[in-house]
Amino acid sequence: MKTIFAISFSFLIAFQSVGVGIQDILLIEKLVQHAEYHFENHGDDFFTFMQKHYGSLQAEHEEEQKEDKHEHEKLPFQHISCHHVLTDVLLVSLDFEIPKVEINIPQSHEFHYQNLYSSLEKVSIFQPPQLA
Numbered sequence: 001m002k003t004i005f006a007i008s009f010s011f012l013i014a015f016q017s018v019g020v021g022i023q024d025i026l027l028i029e030k031l032v033q034h035a036e037y038h039f040e041n042h043g044d045d046f047f048t049f050m051q052k053h054y055g056s057l058q059a060e061h062e063e064e065q066k067e068d069k070h071e072h073e074k075l076p077f078q079h080i081s082c083h084h085v086l087t088d089v090l091l092v093s094l095d096f097e098i099p100k101v102e103i104n105i106p107q108s109h110e111f112h113y114q115n116l117y118s119s120l121e122k123v124s125i126f127q128p129p130q131l132a
């Protein structure tokens with residue numbers, strides 16, 4: 001039971017880390033139906049369908065199919081928080097120096113040792129002979 005819970009929880013975290021939620025998983029059936037519609041009416045294969053709805057041909061496809069806008073809004077991964085689509089990387093080099101600061105802490109040479117374990121040394125039932 002622990003293994004099943006751990007595996008399902010790890011899949012949930014993995015899907016949510018790339019922006020796939022339960023709602024998107026439930027809408028995959030509509031994605032497949034819409035892909036079949038494009039295959040029958042437009043002759044698009046699956047990769048062309050994905051480009052028309054999620055890739056470089058998206059703006060052109062939206063202009064051609066304005067009447068199907070309601071159908072396109074029902075497809076998965078159409079929400080604003082779809083952050084796995086962002087691919088911009090910004091590298092900024094930061095050059096700064098950390099000033100060196102000397103901290104003088106007065107050292108105390110007072111050290112008082114208390115033997116807290118002296119009772120363990122003195123109490124012994126078995127002792128070697130004292131006189132030889």
